[in-house]
Amino acid sequence: MQTRIEVGILGATGMVGQHFIRFLQGHPWFHLSWLGASDRSAGKKYQDAMVWHSAGTVPDSVKEMVVEECKPGNAPKLVFSAMDAGVATDIERAFAEAGHIVVSNSKNHRMEHDVPLLVPEVNADHLKLVPQQNSRGWKGQIVTNPNCSTIGLVMALGAMKQFGIAKVIVTTMQAISGAGYPGVASMDIVGNVIPFIGGEEEKMQVETQKILGEFAGDHIEPLAAKVSAHCNRVAVVDGHTETVSVEFTAKPTLADLRHAIDSFRGLPQKRKLPSAPAQPVIYMEETNRPQPRKDAERERGMAAFVGRLRTCPVLDNKFVVLSHNTIRGAAGAAVLNAELMHSEGMLG
Amino acid sequence: MQTRIEVGILGATGMVGQHFIRFLQGHPWFHLSWLGASDRSAGKKYQDAMVWHSAGTVPDSVKEMVVEECKPGNAPKLVFSAMDAGVATDIERAFAEAGHIVVSNSKNHRMEHDVPLLVPEVNADHLKLVPQQNSRGWKGQIVTNPNCSTIGLVMALGAMKQFGIAKVIVTTMQAISGAGYPGVASMDIVGNVIPFIGGEEEKMQVETQKILGEFAGDHIEPLAAKVSAHCNRVAVVDGHTETVSVEFTAKPTLADLRHAIDSFRGLPQKRKLPSAPAQPVIYMEETNRPQPRKDAERERGMAAFVGRLRTCPVLDNKFVVLSHNTIRGAAGAAVLNAELMHSEGMLG
Amino acid sequence: MQTRIEVGILGATGMVGQHFIRFLQGHPWFHLSWLGASDRSAGKKYQDAMVWHSAGTVPDSVKEMVVEECKPGNAPKLVFSAMDAGVATDIERAFAEAGHIVVSNSKNHRMEHDVPLLVPEVNADHLKLVPQQNSRGWKGQIVTNPNCSTIGLVMALGAMKQFGIAKVIVTTMQAISGAGYPGVASMDIVGNVIPFIGGEEEKMQVETQKILGEFAGDHIEPLAAKVSAHCNRVAVVDGHTETVSVEFTAKPTLADLRHAIDSFRGLPQKRKLPSAPAQPVIYMEETNRPQPRKDAERERGMAAFVGRLRTCPVLDNKFVVLSHNTIRGAAGAAVLNAELMHSEGMLG
């Protein structure tokens, strides 16, 4: 085995940080060697600095690692950011200024004009934005992945983009793990639905337009499609399920759409990136699938699952899409972004 | 107290039958005096003929009642039908032929041209269809209520009908009680979403068009709106939550729509029918409501709750609606239908 | 209607405070006229001082009431305490010193030698402890009710106490509402069991011994029985289910125990106190009952339900008991305590 690239995690003690730790276990290219967290945790062994909320127990490989403050310096060049939105803006910028490559899951820089909101199968060319970050005086860079509710939608739509997306209405049924820890109070969700997630609908709408937009020299020209999201929380642990109605300008048949899904492949597949699913969007024939508890973890949680493609009386086409919110919608997305960057020679 | 009207239940031992029994407890106009079920149950005391699946235990007033076969004869003139779709067509028709007034929750006759699909606040005038049933040679009649997923949608849209409904996309998150007993297997729904309910989407689409349609002399002219439904099952006990995007021809403001909701009243309210909610559609200001576990049982389960009315980038307007599927979506709906008919002098 | 007694609530904005508000709606003896909470809430209208987490919405009667600080002075003589354990000790004592009758649901004073831990059907005579509180220099007094996991156990055992309780092993499956709000994180309990609740087992053990103990002139002589509790949290909203194995010195038959349950009545029943269930412990014959979602709310949540009484190979007898944790295990328990005190002429 070649020498692996050292990587760190900003915000390693939180729930998203824990997902990064799990996802990086045994990674063939990346070696987790640095954990950053708040001042409160700095100086402690990882196992003493957090409560492990993921399944199982904290991996042996990180138990004894000493957590450091989230300041550039000792951290490796490549850092994954799992920081809370409340602190991510400044810290990520500080790392970028100092020459780090920040591959972030945080929402803070996603919509900035010179920051790629990257889904490697869909818009790998958005990486061309990165050089513009130089004009900020940064020696490093920031690349982001979408919100956990956006990812399934844009993977499915990405497969069908050629038909000209005009209008999209999506309703999500989102898992509780998307809200972190302690996140959603059990009194609010056991036997219940919460028909609201703060800021989520706006994120889905603008992120979808940016991700499916075109690189236009010095910015991304957002997709002109109208996108409307209804976001709900349901009592599911992992996996966001979404119902989608979509109108295309090219008026494809259902068979056209199905063919587009089945044949969709991107750079991660062509380059066989370590975390790439063999097929990014998998169609399920069963009438009642995909389902989060049964399907989200398939393909290591890195694929989107589509089912029930059928005619919509209003917008011509409708379907269901499912993706794993803490893997393809968070840690796995960021790691795949870094893998793509490495395959482009961008990790130096 | 005046003499109450004797009523019976067709299909009294099933889950919907049990909901009728609960809802009729203490009814001021109707006295439950007859229980019909399958041959297998006939001749047994009610408490020996079924397993009580509703909350609490079987009411004392029906425990000792002897279940009869579902044949006209001993049954009172007014019968509520809680029959399974597999047998309802013939049995309901036999009762109607024999002179009974069949107020049915079953789907079988809902879409027939001479059968009202009645929501008293929305289309009370559809009762004018009833006389046409004479031409079938029936001495009695059949009146139906909508499917449990349709009712919340049509109550909300009914309040806004004046603005000209053009396009509707609805996604449901339906409670498990809507599937009867044993209904949904726990292995399919605990910690899960099932993005499919057989036949439900079609029912929602055509029922909505009929209910919101106009009485046209000898038939109902369906609403010309396009309606598209995505139906899902979630791990909620009672209460169907629905996200709705809707386009109106008159382009009302959100304030217009809100005013229409708040001021919406129908015949049941004007006549103060016993099961009528004071206000049929109740708007909730809280950003994260309505919620099924917290709201469905308010107003005795007879109101629809709307929240989150806001702009939809695709169809101009969107909102959330909740209604209680086994009350306003089944037993309570049928009882309210019978109350309306009584107030019209139709129960003779 | 006679003039009702004015009552207040200490800790009115928390979840237990909300349960008190709900339970006191329409109470025939007590009129809720005062709400106390933390400094942060004082001066605000109740509806602005809290988020309503119970079912439905905040009752109209308290919406506009202005919350006051938890200091004696303006509060009525009788106050119910729903305070967090972190602050209850000093505040309850201050109220008692100042002449208030504090009927508390908090754990803080439960185990003090001169404070009754009262279950009116079981140990009404423990009220005789109250006069000893004079020696503290208090003009008022404090009376407490048990922890929500203790109440079902002691009601069931109370009915059988005559047979000489020797050994008890109980395992609880406790509802999430017992932990307040936000309480249990959904990530910890959806599709899961948490086999630990901090401090709960110790409380169940010592409270059971005190409640079932005897008034001995100036203190309670605890029941000599050995009690062992295993406490677990499960994904149930309301209602604690408990499996109990119990050995009696008098070696009763199962029929003896069943008779004792069925015939058990206490002072609340004899005096027909407003919140008293007609029968405090109700035996269910069904093989698979009681169940929390189906039974906890029966009898307004004030009864304990026992089922599956059968032989235990180790401790002779075993059974299941269920009670509603936020009603009979909290607000309803305290109100019943106050009703008993009123019937004893103790409310002045």
Place this chain on the structure above:
Amino acid sequence: MQTRIEVGILGATGMVGQHFIRFLQGHPWFHLSWLGASDRSAGKKYQDAMVWHSAGTVPDSVKEMVVEECKPGNAPKLVFSAMDAGVATDIERAFAEAGHIVVSNSKNHRMEHDVPLLVPEVNADHLKLVPQQNSRGWKGQIVTNPNCSTIGLVMALGAMKQFGIAKVIVTTMQAISGAGYPGVASMDIVGNVIPFIGGEEEKMQVETQKILGEFAGDHIEPLAAKVSAHCNRVAVVDGHTETVSVEFTAKPTLADLRHAIDSFRGLPQKRKLPSAPAQPVIYMEETNRPQPRKDAERERGMAAFVGRLRTCPVLDNKFVVLSHNTIRGAAGAAVLNAELMHSEGMLG
């Protein structure tokens, strides 16, 4: 790789059969080459003969296999039985008579005097019963594994058996997957507890005594301990959690018990059987563990997890134990039994 041993599954289309199929995927010793099911399924391709209820989708390796009737003949010598209790007695006997080695998960033959109820770490020597089956005129044999609720208890108690088990009281909180498909109705378990599982308590009691008993020449002398079980169903997908109070004759300290757990190893560990967990009983130090959703799947679902070992006021010691009901409690248990038999040279 050596030639693997051909194996078949009796009852391959049911839920337990599906668990066997999953567990046998990639097994280093056993190659699944034969699927038996009811007449109704015989002759169909596996994928057409069942609905896959486990996570994910049916493995490619069995999709096209043609299901056969459950009759000896074409089946390989070694068959795993996943048959329903209603038909297992006769079919398993027919296979044993015909010379097959039947490694069964069904309850039917578990308590017969000449049939081992095998837990390889605990009572490997019970395999010595097998030769007695010759006297039935069988050319083959039957070996069984315990009920899913028994396995965790006996693994934990097996580790401590040396201290002389005298009395055991156990309360289970069992997952819904233990009831097969459709199994538990969602209306019975969502937000609920069912304090009864038919026949389960009796099975736990007698199976525990047999498993922990001693081979006595021609039969098993059951453990003389008194065992009492309370069995409950909770809304958990996989993993049975159990609270246990246990009295030992040797009065060990908690440290003695802990040491016994940590050092416990059996033949499967010594021989490094493919499905053996490295350590059969794993102690968790966290105060609130083990938990089914977080721990049951660790160690491939083959270990038992113990936590909260502490003093019991009644029976001296208490703890919590968790095990995976469909793996270590069903398919994995049977496969480990076959592996042990192979290591003993019993598979011929």
